[in-house]
Amino acid sequence: MLKMMKAYTNATVLDGLGNTYERAVVLIDSEKIIGVGEHISVPADADVIDCEERFVTPGIIDVHTHLGVHESGVGVEGQDFNETSQPLTPHIRALDAINPREQGFQDARECGVTTVQVMPGSANVIGGEMVVLKTAGHVVDEMVIRNPSGMKGAFGENPKRVYSGKQVSPMTRMGVAALMRETFMKAQDYREKKARGEVKERDLGMEQLLPVLERKIPLRTHAHRADDILTAIRISREFDIELTVEHCTEGHLIPEQVAAAGVHVSVGPTMSTRSKVELADKGFHTLVALDEHEVPVSITTDHPVIGIEYLITSAVNAVKAGLSEETALRAITSQAARHIGVDDRVGSLEEGKDADLVVWTKHPFDAYTDVVETVVNGETVFRREM
Template structure:
């Protein structure tokens, strides 16, 4: 038993409680609450007045798959064809990549990572802890979503560079529909066979059955509407990735019932479809009660700057509590892992970050990062 004390523990639970002690055993939180008598056989850690939050969560990144920010050096995009549903994050992730160390330096303990957005259908994402001895030991969800992309990315890669389909948004939509249409035509036993043999229809069947969501990269308002339209057409769960112009059609997004991962913000518009990007969208989504998380899209904003992405949303009107939740418990809820991560509560994984100051203050520095109760980072 290890007991951490002399700190302010921000639980990020439903009541936003702030407590004085955190007890950890076998990688789990066994007590968090007011200070009480410490057992004689416990190990104590005096945090000397620091501030402690849950480990941060980025549910849209390419950690471990993208060597650098350049398109030429990465294992995230399979450029050979626009339709690659069998690509899988776990076949690409390098757990020794420096981005995992950067994540720990920034207090990020969980990431959703996988194929990028060059392809109309890019492949399968996974959710991982940012520390642990092996890849298998880090995996929280092996198949967390089928990643696809609308808009300029697949058009530019395949239409403009390779002079092949898709050259238009019409072709992108047709390619996206194709997998679902073919999967829908199969009888249940035929679908089972497709899953058993891991054919290219397997991911579409899993999405149709509700085993994982469709995760679509969409910036422009019309692309967001196309994503919603296709998801409704096949009655599948959709997660809007970026949703950059969602504030321009905010009622339609709310009425869709789908949720979004917003960002990244700290970039100049790299293409025409991101010209209306604004950190103010987070406050607008909060006002309209649309569930959202905030992302880095690492490496486009480095993973260690996740808290700054939330801070930028605060500068544009988002309240502090929701900003913290957007990179902790709300992110966990959107990937259905809030029973394990996202807040400091009894029974949950002991993923937490020790800060020198309150997290959104300018001086705030990560002092220590813990994953499953083990300290993996300590500032010099």
């Protein structure tokens, strides 16, 4: 069925890049944006949606979630995010465990989140591949926009706690780092043998680590404490791999070092409780300190640690702590898209980008705002009766 051209008119448009357009038009045709601005001609055959006194933004992005692999309200039957049979599981893929029908995806659409990165949990030193997908759909393969989008790594308390309880390595931070180094050394050896035609039997884990060594996908590392962040940076330099730091809770203690490393950072779930020692100094001040040192920052809920419906609330709290509104919005739109490597398709309202957008009753950071409509790939996937 052909999709009708749509024109969202008379809106205050925040394009995700720092530009604001008053009484503007967002014009979409099929699955793409074909025009944004204050002087866009609306074709006579377009379906016109009057957004008088309303705001339009790009679809919101959460860069670090466990949607579909850690199902909301289901219990152990829906917990498929940590394969704790061994501390090294580069061979697993989050894609294979995502249930797109779980409630979290509907929650995402209702709060304007249109793109998410779904990753394995942080129990393992190397946890497997992650994937970026849209939040609308019933067949996960049709929702994917980048696969794989990274390899999960983890430092600190989580792998220590899981495997010390099993009385196997790693039991210390030294053990975590050693296992990660050892695994990447084996992957380097595997790559060299493969290049010489000497690999007789393929190894799925090694095969999935090769794109990391070749800098095709980043190592995305769970690291809260400052020393763990620095260990992650150290290992990324040793093996010349691209790195993103996930959580970065104590990043405000070492902003110069994080900036010098040239890494992208996602911060959160800052609205959570201090459930473990390495969260003792958590706060939205981390985002402010990193931004002051020009570190590219995104904001995450780590859903379901914090419900994905509180991604906007997290951005508002960051603004209250001193982050600019412009930076906070980019942290859940255009910069978030760059963090997960899909900024060619989503994250901003620009000609040629995917037609993912949100209509709000007020500014998205207003405490009284509501999502009126969420659009993914040009189709309305949520509409609130007003």
